[in-house]
Amino acid sequence: MTAIERSRTVAVVGAGTMGQGIAQVALLAGHRVLIYDINATLAAGGVGIVQDRVDRLAAKGRLDRAEAEDAIGRIESASALTDLADAALVIEAVVEDATVKRALFEALEEVVSPDALLATNTSSLSVTELAAGLVHPGRFLGMHFFNPAPLLPLVEVVSGFATDPAAAERAYATVLGWGKTPVRCADTPGFIVNRIARPFYAEAFSVYEEQGADPATIDAVLRESGGFKMGPFQLTDLIGQDVNEAVTRSVWESFFRSPKFTPSLAQRRLVQSGRLGRKSGHGWFPYGQGAEAPAPHTAGPEEAPEKVTVVGDLGPAAGLVELLEEAGIKVTSTEHGGPYIQLPGEGQLVLADGKTSIEFADVVYFDLALDYRGATRIALSAGADTSERTLAEAVGLFQRLGKKVSVIGDVPGMIVARTVAMLIDLAADAVARGAASAEDIDTAMRLGVNYPLGPSEWHERLGRDWAYDLLHHLDERCPGGRYAPSLALFKLGYTEGEDGGEGDDGDQDAAEETA
Template identity: 35%
Template sequence: METITQTRAPITQVGIVGAGAMGRGIAQICAQAGLKVWLSDTQPEACEAARKQLRDVWRILATKGKMTDADADAALSRVHTCSTLEDLRSCDLVVEAIVERLDAKRELIEKLETIVSEDAIIASNSSSLSITAIGAVAKRPQRVVGYHFFNPVPLMKVVEVIDGVLSESWAGDALMELSKHLGHTPVRCKDMPGFVVNHAGRGMNIEGLKVAQEGVAAFSDIDDIMREQAGFRMGPFELLDLTGLDVSHPVMESIYRQFYDEARFRPSPITAVRAVGGLLGRKSGEGFYRYAEGKKVAPAPVKRSGKKPKSVWVSTANPRGHAMVSALLASIGVETERGSEPSDEALIVVTPLGTDATTSAIDQGLDAHRVVAIDTLLPVGTNKRRTIMTTPVTTERTIETAVGLFSSDGIPVTVIADSPGFVAQRIICAIVNIACDIAQQRIATTPDIDVAVKLGLGYPQGPLSMGDSIGSDLILEILRNMEHLTGDPRYRPSPWLWRRAGLGVSLLTEEARAR
């Protein structure tokens, strides 16, 4: 493969093939940044429609004072429509944003190589296909790289710059610099399935689906827990409805297969069945929720009423959980029993990490009819929702008493069925563990993993920082307990996690030889 020595001038002309939502978004930020943009599409009318939509967007921004009328007119003047691909010949960079099919992208790359200059960069906005596979057909694969934006491009301020196996660093370097000029945060990564963001996003969606598939909780309950207890902007099913199962399910299957059936990414038949049934989400008017005039119609919450129990006993098997729950109960005026065993009438509260309420009852010799478990991974006294878990034989009276107790200070309580790791524990630990394995595989640096996931998925923190905040030792304990209890290799801890937890260092710690 011939190497081109690069002393590159800044990119000033950008070609975009594909005038759909992604192509329009990329065109918008490029034109706003002063670049000349050439829009191409197999349907010529799509380019003109895209230009008109951009005109309308800039008029609205000018009306709102986000840009001047002169700047809006100047941006529009920089956007040109192409009658044929030949019109892209003067471009320093061509970004393909066409259908997500390998054969179509390869065919386009071959055509572009006969048109653009030898040192022009050809970039793919693919979200899940291998950049190496796309570029392998090129005569100069060293200049073919991934440039993955997120929808809507102007608002999602992160972009992945992906080096294929055959790509040379100069091409990616140029896109890193361009991204900053466009006002986006670039993250550099290797060509692996899902790159960083779609790879890391498996934790939320896949584990959320597994929780639902096991009958632990309803879709809306899982979302409520992840929003209000765990602090995420959206739960997994709200996110799947927003993206659409016609997009999300094939990506889940693709990443699973590309990693040769890695258990951590095992898809759920829930999405397969619902996608076939046309329950795609917002775009179809119904998904995991119904939508009326574009707004989610959430199911009515289950209302439970109950009085505080006469007596409460909190297990000391998890000292951290015992201290947390005891402090909460003291703050709401409830004194706990101090004996090593509960009295005959006491509500029994356990605080498992990675195990279930049944296991806690059996291991500690407790009356399972009076046992409830409360999730203490995150502070129970300050978050906006609490989760309690029952054994299969917990009585309704016990459940109502527990709800009355733990909601007596006005914080809502979600009751779930028995589950190793509750809901938040399972999903958060999956998110952190997958991010650790992305770091272990050297797909991206730890700071880039954190910023890509935080900006690309809207998480409250980057996943590695999240693991540090909670405590990598707790994450490790939960994962090991879930793996032991279920026998499912999806929960095996990443070496990156258990090494850093054992050493007591941050999950952001890179290995000395890799620095």
Template identity: 35%
Template sequence: MQNGFPPSPGSRELKVGVVGCGVMGRGIVQIAALAGATVYLVDSREGASQAAREELRATFAKLVEKGKLDAAAAADAGERLVACKGLDELAPCHVVVEAIVEDLEAKKSLFGTLEGIVGSEAILASNTSSLSVTAIAAGLQHPDRVAGFHFFNPVPLMKIVEVIGGFLTRPEITEYMLALGRQWGHTAVLAKDTPGFIVNHAGRGYGTEGLRLLAEGICSVPALDAILRDTAGFRLGPCELLDLTGLDVSHPVMESIYRQYYEEPRFRPQVLTRQMLTAGALGRKVGRGFYRYGADGKKEAVAEPAQATLLPSSVWLSQERPELAERIAVLVSAAGVQLESSALPSDHALCIVTPLGEDATTCCVREGLDASRTVAVESLLDLSRRRVVMTNPATSAETVAMACGLLGAAGVPVSVIRDSAGLVTQRVVAHIVNIACEIAQQQIADPQDIDRAVVLGLGYPVGPLAWGDQLGAMTVLAILKNLEQQTGDTRYRPSPWLQRRAMLGLSLHHKEI
């Protein structure tokens, strides 16, 4: 910065303005003050900035009581909070972060006003989650000093911030904001100014693919959530997550990113959430969404279907994918059921196929099996917490009961789904990995930063690119190619980043020179 202005991110001379004293704004104020900055609070609501100042001081006191903050540090941070009555009082600030309503014209108007108040070298940062930083900066006298500074709620606990440079933003501005984010105790990642940036872009795969499965009638809402929690390790199923966020927030984001990407099929929303939004079934905040909630906000319990106990006399396993068949063979042996070793099944055997990106019908027909005695089993991911049986249209009820009895013999719950290319977990995880690969392909963010941002911002069990490496890039590629072929839907077309690294045997984190 010219003449050393603003001060270094760690300087106690740094003055930061935060406009908007809602939950996000207060969170940003908290981490900035605790890092040593003097923070000026402004809100359009009368008395809101003073109330936020007192609330934050109370928060610091509670942290001291819990042993998470030194009393002297709490007192110092409290003294560094300045409640302002208007924007004019932000004149001394070196950095101003806006955390107001997610409305483009409101943000443009605010920054236009601030340009006439703050110094020429002051940085204007937007906490926008979905709006274009370039669009926010457009029309300003100095658009080159505007950057995105996107935190996640709750700010003090979600240790990730996306720094976004607009088309005209100077590199030194984003470099400063990256350093500032790190100084405030967060992992700071750099992203291009593209719809959804990193986290909201990468997160499209989980919810939209889950909703697509529901639209196809593959399984129930509770089954979808349980399968993805237990076999893939997500903290919440997609429907639980949408209920928590609220469809008034999440559905517009889905539609916005879809439209901003000129109707890219990978991000296609589904009719269901638009209908629910119209009906006011927003989720937990109103007591009804995909689930119902009590007055205490707790989800009403959903009972698991009764577990079948019928065992087959013998099991025949497809050997088209020996590595997957072996995982099922272990479960068959543990249940004490005979495993047939012949090339073709006997007339009474339960037939199990283990597809990758295909449906049970395709596997059954290709191998010439009796469809009434054939099921597919998800065998790619975790089998310890839940097993998934996929029927085909001809599967008999007795076959389903035997498959459930076999796979649930050790007391592990079993979910039954209808025929689907890619089952549930395969297609959701492959879709997530593919979108992350495309983010890397478009150079929106560094591959390592993509994984860091997704793990910290979305709470996924592992970063999507690392997940692809764990499963094997060729395996993910096979799932996607089969999905695209079977469905005819270009949403599953593999990213060039994935295809090339799979063919060359490279990690999905590998960058070209």
């Protein structure tokens, strides 16, 4: 299916920030663009804003002056819906109200030509529901841009229950021709990004609610160990706590209150108190003149052990062996048992696996890292029975590797590990249910929310059983369904290798169980 021709008109309904951004994208792709808003003054203002942006791009040398002048002359406001009659594509970016949107599209259907596509930029409403009152719902679909639309490359092309595949392919080709990166998605709650991203916020909030660590420390660990560009507390303050919680609640309700998407009580209290983030001057963190950002917890200096024994295959943390040797720590290895790092004081250092330190005699857990060489911070957790010597040796070991160390509470799965495992699980389930392909989900999460890896990329890197085993252990310790690994994740263990991914119900050889 070919893209909409550059000679055809693209109309945008709604002159707000998103409408202006989408109009700018279509304009610079070569289309004549009309902006309509029920408030004619806003429509005219939106045209002026887009024209000013194009002019500034030319002034900065990012756009040829002749091209800019041509573009400025191809955009205008429409005074009535009937002015959109010759549009080949109409994209709506009005208030997130299903009643308002449905009435708009029913009116548009009487105006535009039979071959015109009708698209909604909704981020949370059902495309299928919005099309329900249309005579020709086959040409209706979602084209979800991300803000700011001119800068962010991702567009979710969403097919409703009645969307004609040819219409979706035409929209996909058009978005691709506009220089954006489209991904195909079925009409499921949250589409791709707002569905799969929920654990990034939820697990951080859960660790906070479990008294595992404060917001600044959790953010720092996810950034400096997990490779995420922003921590969830900082990010939701930027988005707005009310906005972020509303999306979470919408997805939760749409999935019939599945425990996988349960909202955070701590965030609810924040919203109720009016601490909405940057826009209110206070959220998880204070803002404004004189406000000081809280510092993450960082352990004081400790002596590093001069030698350790690596027992078994450390799996995702195998790269630590080379780092230890480079740091001058003598490493002895044995293939039998483990996996863990035996410390001189007889304590053990174990990669987060969904269990807790208190279950063992003398264990310190360490968190997952995107890249242990590049990570600048590592989180450790210890139980009530962990000796002071073992914790000190563990802290000193990572400090010798040049890492800052944050010691958190004894929460199963720690911070990065449980977050990544949940992202992998939700993505696997979404693929199995036909919501989107694994490749499109990876693309969406990297481009839409700037994750360092997509869920399937994490899964391939960490091993077919890693996420399943961690969630299986978490589910045993935190029953209720939130952490129960999906059937899709279970099956992946069998389809990707000979042994199957039934998980390890037994305790690790890493540590001796307490009585």
